[in-house]
Amino acid sequence: MTPDPIIIGLSGGVDSSVAALRLRQSGRDVAALFMKNWEEDDVSGTCSAEADAADAQAVADHLGMVLHTRNFAAEYWDGVFEQFLAEHRAGRTPNPDVLCNREIKFKTFLDHAHDLGAARIATGHYARVGRAADGQWLLLRAADQNKDQTYFLYTLGQAQLAVTEFPIGDLPKPQVRELATGAGLATARKKDSTGICFIGERDFAGFLARYLPPCSGEIRSVRGTKLGEHPGVHFFTLGQRQGLGIGGRADGNGEPWFVVGKDPASNTVWVDQGDSPLLYSDRLEACQLSWVAGAVPAAAFECTAKTRYRQPDQACTVTMLGGGRCSVRFAQPQRAVTPGQSVVFYQGERCLGGGVIEATNAAYGGLKDRLGEH
Numbered sequence: 001m002t003p004d005p006i007i008i009g010l011s012g013g014v015d016s017s018v019a020a021l022r023l024r025q026s027g028r029d030v031a032a033l034f035m036k037n038w039e040e041d042d043v044s045g046t047c048s049a050e051a052d053a054a055d056a057q058a059v060a061d062h063l064g065m066v067l068h069t070r071n072f073a074a075e076y077w078d079g080v081f082e083q084f085l086a087e088h089r090a091g092r093t094p095n096p097d098v099l100c101n102r103e104i105k106f107k108t109f110l111d112h113a114h115d116l117g118a119a120r121i122a123t124g125h126y127a128r129v130g131r132a133a134d135g136q137w138l139l140l141r142a143a144d145q146n147k148d149q150t151y152f153l154y155t156l157g158q159a160q161l162a163v164t165e166f167p168i169g170d171l172p173k174p175q176v177r178e179l180a181t182g183a184g185l186a187t188a189r190k191k192d193s194t195g196i197c198f199i200g201e202r203d204f205a206g207f208l209a210r211y212l213p214p215c216s217g218e219i220r221s222v223r224g225t226k227l228g229e230h231p232g233v234h235f236f237t238l239g240q241r242q243g244l245g246i247g248g249r250a251d252g253n254g255e256p257w258f259v260v261g262k263d264p265a266s267n268t269v270w271v272d273q274g275d276s277p278l279l280y281s282d283r284l285e286a287c288q289l290s291w292v293a294g295a296v297p298a299a300a301f302e303c304t305a306k307t308r309y310r311q312p313d314q315a316c317t318v319t320m321l322g323g324g325r326c327s328v329r330f331a332q333p334q335r336a337v338t339p340g341q342s343v344v345f346y347q348g349e350r351c352l353g354g355g356v357i358e359a360t361n362a363a364y365g366g367l368k369d370r371l372g373e374h
């Protein structure tokens with residue numbers, strides 16, 4: 001039997017290298033594709049995309065695969081980066097990895113793989129694809145719970161899962177490295193990638209400042225005192241402690257200050273000291289909902305959810321609100337639930353889908369209600 005041709009997204013990292021290795025070892029008709037989706041060099045002057053491309057080529061050569069190289073910088077700019085900036089401008093904290101999977105890896109890349117004659121694609125994500133008895137495709141957590149990436153993949157639907165494979169989703173990360181070493185892959189010892197998808201590691205504030213002009217405003221204590229100035233609300237995120245520049249204030253109680261609210265309208269960053277109750281919310285509303293099964297599970301249902309990557313699952317009840325929105329009520333109050341990030345729903349091993357957090361009862365709106373105007 002000759003299995004369908006498949007194209008693996010080869011990033012020049014160890015995970016996709018081992019995913020490619022496993023496909024080759026199973027005798028698949030496999031080619032690879034390296035994407036360069038960001039035009040600039042990084043600030044250090046070295047171009048990490050070039051080094052990654054060279055590593056991808058070395059792995060493809062070693063495994064005897066054709067490597068296609070494509071530049072989707074225009075698609076990345078239009079589909080991911082513009083929205084990333086718009087969200088920051090609006091005072092939210094977007095998740096570019098979620099957008100990147102939706103717009104690039106499982107849309108542009110997938111379409112292009114079809115153009116190249118491959119019916120299927122694979123990536124080195126830590127996740128698994130399953131199939132229910134009724135034929136429905138399932139997005140399942142990775143075997144290595146510590147590396148599970150379903151949080152970033154919840155926008156995948158039936159059409160994508162039907163043609164996607166995650167060849168390392170059943171492996172613990174240490175074993176991925178061992179396989180890479182055993183096979184003599186050039187990427188075996190390469191450190192895991194961090195930073196913004198396709199852009200890489202940056203001084204985040206400096207990078208953002210290149211696209212979003214400074215707009216200074218006040219940092220105020222929730223008790224009303226002006227504590228300092230900030231260069232723009234978009235440089236801050238809820239729960240943030242570092243970089244406020246107000247650490248040693250004599251009028252404080254000595255505990256660290258945290259961002260507890262951002263108000264783009266008045267251009268104010270609100271802060272409080274210690275483990276402020278104002279950072280906690282037991283409710284949120286989400287929009288841009290996406291369901292793996294292709295339909296809302298029920299008008300209301302119980303499940304678990306994560307409001308950030310690596311957060312332990314939290315019990316909650318989801319209620320549909322209409323207009324593609326839902327409300328989520330948590331059994332326990334959650335710290336620093338952040339508008340713009342995603343809430344992702346699970347039932348056991350299954351990722352059900354998720355949406356973008358729009359409001360919480362701790363964000364600035366709730367803050368105003370609780371404190372009154374100053």
Ligand SMILES: Nc1ncnc2c1ncn2[C@@H]1O[C@H](COP(=O)(O)OP(=O)(O)OP(=O)(O)O)[C@@H](O)[C@H]1O
Binds near residue numbers: 015016036125192197
């Ligand atoms: N530049 C790229 N070209 C092609 N595919 C890519 C590229 N970057 C990422 N991918 C695909 O997306 C997957 C997940 O990307 P992510 O950035 O999370 O990398 P990762 O978990 O560090 O994996 P890797 O070790 O393969 O870089 C990769 O394993 C790869 O299949």
